[in-house]
């Protein structure tokens with residue numbers, strides 16, 4: 385799947401380059417099609433080949449195309465967003481929300497969870513939040529969940545008294561336990577699949593609440609210089625929901 389996408393991207397890049405080189409002269413399409421077909425035939429299961437083609441595509445289509453933009457980015461970054469998203473390979477926010485380089489500071493982890501302020505545990509998340517908020521002064525923190533989240537499914541399936549079978553995963557997903565408790569209280573009689581679906585959104589709300597335990601987040605939300613938003617990307621239906629959060633949640637977008 386990934387190989388096919390990379391192949392298509394590489395083919396598209398070559399196609400565009402040929403078009404520019406030849407300035408779309410008559411008969412050029414045949415040459416373009418030949419190059420495209422040749423690229424598609426090459427097996428790109430080789431990871432180095434995938435990386436190489438991916439970078440060539442980026443360099444040709446973006447880096448060399450917009451030099452002024454990248455010169456500005458080289459001086460400093462001023463991202464508007466800090467985004468917490470799942471590590472799931474199907475939900476990259478830069479693809480799904482079309483963030484350009486420099487627009488979103490990113491933290492990705494299992495089930496897009498934000499732990500509460502704690503200087504002993506989960507310092508990686510704390511460092512990301514501290515830097516994004518105090519140094520970069522992002523305007524929005526978006527926590528975005530997604531459909532069929534394996535981390536949320538593991539949380540919902542985790543027996544209360546289970547001994548950990550993973551070195552890190554169970555301890556991490558337990559950050560979402562308040563969301564699980566709320567879902568079980570409200571949807572305890574619903575099928576497991578529905579409970580997981582509800583928990584995907586509730587866990588986002590738990591993370592938004594946890595964000596308020598960071599003093600620099602809390603003070604900026606209070607004075608209006610920082611907004612918290614929750615979101616859910618459904619990759620089965622191709623839908624997106626976004627809601628705002630301060631003391632209460634309020635819907636912002638449903639598409």
Ligand SMILES: [Zn+2]
Nearest residue numbers: 470472533534
């Ligand atoms: Zn996930």
